[in-house]
Amino acid sequence: MTFHHLMLFLHLLGVTVWVGGMAFAWGCLRPAAMALPPAQRLALWAAVLRTFFALVWAAIGLILLSGISMLLEVGMAGAPKAWHLMALTGAVMIAVFVSIWFGPWRALRAAVAREDWAQGAIAMQRIRARVAFNLALGIATIALATLGLGW
Template sequence: MTFHHLMLFLHLLGVIVWVGGMAFAYLCLRPAATALPPAQRLPLWGDVLARFFPLVWIAIVLVVGSGFGMLNEVGFARAPKAWHLMLVTGAVMIAVFVAIWFGPWRALRTGVANENWAAAAVALNRIRQRVGFNLALGVVTTAIATLGLGL
C-alpha cells in the first residue's frame, strides 16, 4: 500500500459517509418521514441529524486532510485540473454545511426542545434545501472526479 492509496481510501471513505448520508436522508428518510405528524417527525429528524452531523465533521476532516495529502504529493501546479475544481466544489460544500450547523440546525434543536413545531419545521425546511444543494454538488463533484469530463 502506498501513501496515495491510503489517502485515496480516506478520501473516498469521507465522501461515502457524507454524500451517501445525504442521499439516504434526502431520498429515503425524508419521503418516509412525511407520513408522521410534526410532533413525531421533527424530533426524529433532530435525533437523526444529531447522529449524522458529527459524522459529517469527521468526513470533512478525512476529505480535506486526504485531499491536501494527495495534492501535496503531486504538487499543486502539477495536479490535474479536476482536483482544483474538486477543491472549489468541496469548499462550497463545507461552507454550506457550516451554514447549516450554525443556522437552521440550531433553530431545529431549539424548536424541537420547546415543542415549537412551526419554528422547527421552518428550520428543517432550510436544512432540506441546503442538503439538497449539497447533495447535487456532491454528485457533480463525484462526476468531476471519476468521469474526466475533459479536465
C-alpha cells in the same frame, strides 16, 4: 500499499459517508418521515441529524486531510484540472454544511426542545434546501473527480 492509496481510501470513505448520508436522508428518510405527525417527524429529524452531522464533521476531516495530502504529493501545478475544481466544489460544500450547522440546525434543536413545531418546520425546510443543494453539488463533485480526469 502506498501512502497515496491510503489517502485515496480515506478520501473516498469520507465522501461516501457524507454524500451517501445525504442521499439516504433525501431519498429514503424524508419520504418516510413525511407520514409522521409534525412533533414525531421533527424529533426524528433532530435525532437523526445529530448523529449524521457528527459523522459529517469526521468526514470533512478525512476529506480535507487526505485531499491536502494528495495535493501536496503532486503539487498544485502538477494536479489535474479536475482536482482543482473538486477542491473548489468541496470548499463550497463545506461552507454550506457550516451554514447549516450554525443556522437552521441550531434553530431546529431549539424548536424541538421548546416543542415549537411551526419554527421547527421552518428550520427543517431550510436544512432540506441546503442538503438538496449539497447533494447535487456532491454528485457533481464526484463526477468531476472521476469523469473530469479524462479531460
